[in-house]
Amino acid sequence: MSTSTTRTTYNFAYLDEQTKRMIRRAILKAIAVPGYQVPFASREMPMPYGWGTGGVQVTASILGKDDVLKVIDQGADDTTNAVSIRKFFEKTAGVATTTHTGEATVIQTRHRIPEQPLGENQVLVYQVPIPEPLRFLEPREPETRRMHALEEYGLMHVKLYEDIARHGHIATTYAYPVKVDGRYVMDPSPTPKFDNPKMDHCAALQLFGAGREKRIYALPPYTRVESLDFEDHPFERTHIAARCELCGSAGVYLDEVVTDDKGGRMFVCSDTDHCEKQRGEGTP
Amino acid sequence: MYVAVKGGEAAIDAAHALLAKERRGAPDVPEITASQIREQLSLAVARVMSEGSLYDEDLAALAVKQARGDLIEAIFLLRAYRTTLPRFGASAPLDTAAMHIRRRISATFKDLPGGQVLGPTFDYTHRLLDPALAEAAPSVTVATAPGAEREAAPHVTKLLDGQGLIETNPPADPDAPVGDLTREPLEFPAGRDLRLQALARGDEGFLLALGYSTQRGFGRTHPFAGEIRMGELEVSFVPEELGFEVPLGSITLTECEMVNQFKGSADKAPQFTRGYGLAFGHAERKAMSMALVDRALRTEELGGEVTAPAQDEEFVLAHCDNVQATGFVEHLKLPHYVDFQAELVLLRQLREEWVRARDASASGDGKQEAAE
Amino acid sequence: MEAHASQTLLPGFADPVADAQRAFKAVMQAMSRPARAVPFEVALTAPAPLSPVVAAMLLALADYETPIWLDVPLRNQAVVQFLSFHSGARIVREPEEAVFAVASDPATMPPLMLLRQGTPEYPDRSTTLIVQVAALRAEGLRFEGPGIKREAQFSFPGAPSRFAAELAANRAQFPCGVDLIFAAPGAIAALPRSVRLVKEA
Secondary structure (H helix, E strand, O other): OOOOOOOOOOEOOEOOHHHHHHHHHHHHHHHHOOOOOEEOOOOOOOOOOOOOHHHHHHHHHHOOOOOEEEEEEOOEOOOHHHHHHHHHHHHHOOOEEOOOHHHOOEEEEEOOOOOOOOOOOOEEEEEOOOOOOOOOOOOOHHHHHHHHHOOOOHHHHHHHHHHHHHHOOOOOOEOOOEEEOOOEEEOOOOOEHHHHHHHOOOOOEEEEEEOOOOEEEEEOOOOOEEEOOEOOEOOOOOOOOOOOOOOOOOOOOEEEEEOOOOOOEEEEEOOHHHHHHHOOOOOO | OOOOOOOHHHHHHHHHHHHHHHHHOOOOOOOOOHHHHHHHOHHHHHHHHHHHOOOOHHHHHHHHHHOOOOHHHHHHHHHHHHOOOOOOOOOOOOOHHHOEEEEEEOOOOOOOOOOOEOOOOOOOOOOOOOHHHHOOOOOOOOOOOOOOOOOOOOOHHHHHHHOOOEOOOOOOOOOOOOOOOOOOOOOOOOOHHHHHHHHHHOOHHHHHHHHHHHHOOOOOOOOEEEEEEEEEEEEEEOOOOOOOOEEEEEEEEEEEEEEEEEEEEOOEEEEEEEEEEEEEOOOHHHHHHHHHHHHHHOOOOOOOOOOOHHHOHHHHHHHOOHHHHHHHHHHHHOOOHHHHHHHHHHHHHHHHHHHHHHHHHHHHHHHHHHHO | OHHHHHHOOOOOOOOHHHHHHHHHHHHHHHHHOOOOOEEOOOOOOOOOOOOHHHHHHHHHHOOOOOOEEEOHHHOOHHHHHHHHHHHOOOEEOOHHHOOEEEEOOHHHOOOHHHOOEOOOOOOOOEOEEEEEOOOOEEEEEEEEOOOOOOOEEEEOOOOOOOHHHHHHHHHHOOOOOOEEEEEEOOEEEEEOOOOEEOOOO
């Protein structure tokens, strides 16, 4: 019915203003009810669902011309999807980008929280695949919605306790559920549980976007975030025994790199910015 | 020697160049044009328009070309374009009874007003590969019976309706807002309008399998293909500032009305029930599958018990969108090594503890034996 | 008077994309740091008695999907026309229908219970109440909760005597409840429903 046209111009940060308003309103409600998943009319983005469409929509809605954007995936700025999302915003918003955690005003992340503590002038935007922490225990949306409404989280505790009975430990190592300000149980996105303590009383605003599942949720700064546990089995942060073999850091999250087929491996920082800073190098 | 995954940007650019090369194929073969796809792969174009929720044959053809024939990728391209288009409102409701019919068949009556019109169908072809098509085939001319298309063809369900034999469709409320799951997040239970929208956008293969499952006993509905019709219809729109209908153009549609097993109660005489399917372009498999699933999803409304996958609204609606499904399945290609590492650490710990416990219990058993 | 107002429609944002983003960002900061004043620059003239700050907030956040309720002094033709034209939002009579409610004077702000509270399943479906105030003070009522490092103090001139009790009742029904934004000239502060009043020892 119409002839094909090639769009060469986009609105600032791609999304149209009506969509931004809708997402902005959802973000404000998410901040007012910390940990509650606000439904929003997620748009089809020019990148696949599962690739960070929720995070991208949140970032596009909060971004201003003066913002400095950092994008990480697995803690690294140079993973292909992080590069692709960063390029998307360079092209559609023309904002400055950085790999330095301290310089960024908006950080979009998949699966990690930077090692460097975040500040009050920063916003951390998480890409979330499955926002519902109860989904694997109860697949039906009206059911899990009711459970949140009634603060009925016994099922989650039963699941964690079954782990203890079987393995002697809670066997959840990532996407480890947290309780927000004593009320909502929330999925921190698939970050390793090593990062969970960083969410607690974090000085930065944390926003979570799930595009395919059409949910936005938030942690305001200085919010109490507790990892679920039991009195006799307190939450344990994953203990990283090794040091980074490039920068020597200890007490940071490490990637295990297989170096040969004879069992050779080495450990390096997952957070590439942290590693480079420790080595006293700039970006090569 | 550890090599960091640097140069992601260069790698992406190179991948794009390789993709463009593969799309073009051997340079000594003439490049296919979007208009060739529109005209000669029209069923692919129809599917992309339906599941892409955008009626535009040229853009759909371009998407098929750009996607190298991967229809789900083409649907995704069209959807991502669609979402950027401004909305002016909803078109006037279409009256499919007024369709300019090119094909119309009923499996429930041998003959009926408007007649059976076979039209362009694979149905009675013998599926023998035609070597003549490997090269350019001569153009085809078809003689059509004069006047055959002009006779009024009321819906089969209307004929049944007149006798009270089928449930009446609820009267349409022209002022009721039109649900749109692309503008509001879907909630469960969803109304039938949103359900039908989700099915119209839903993956043909998924709906086909679900429809098939109802025929095999997972939620039987005893369907009859009351009618399948395909042809052209004018779409019009009433701009608020004008206040009268403005024609926008003509589109091809395929509609299927299933007539399903009756129900009745103490206060209501038994009647047939309905399942409805509608798709852009010529898309009979899609329209029929959609009608089967629509009827299956009405199980609860019609007083039945939901026991089969095709009857489960949340299961069907949450999983029928192939752009969502392909994104989430394929996102497993993205790096997950941070989480995998967390699992590795725990697994190694659990294995060490297991070995220690086994050794301890082995030595414990030894002690016990010695004591006995 | 109303006839005069309809003849001069004041312009909206000069740079709709950037102005809306700035206004939203200030509201986001205020919401995420409750009871703390956030500067709110505005280059907008609004029809009286609508404050330019509130006008900018509504132009940034409201549209045809978000009905607005205005208190009686605000419900004049110039304000209604300005908001309808620039935002496309419907102006509604009943506060409980509103996504945004605006009070021109804290003394007569609507009781929070009259606004939309959301439901336990959908607490987000509640009204945001915007109150025009003369100033924001970092003293008075003491608050704690998400977004507040330890404790924050906040008040504004002309708060009705029922205000503290209403806030406590608002918090008591968490996660349902109303979120409040206070707009003074050049600055805003928010009290989302998540804040808790600290009882005097």
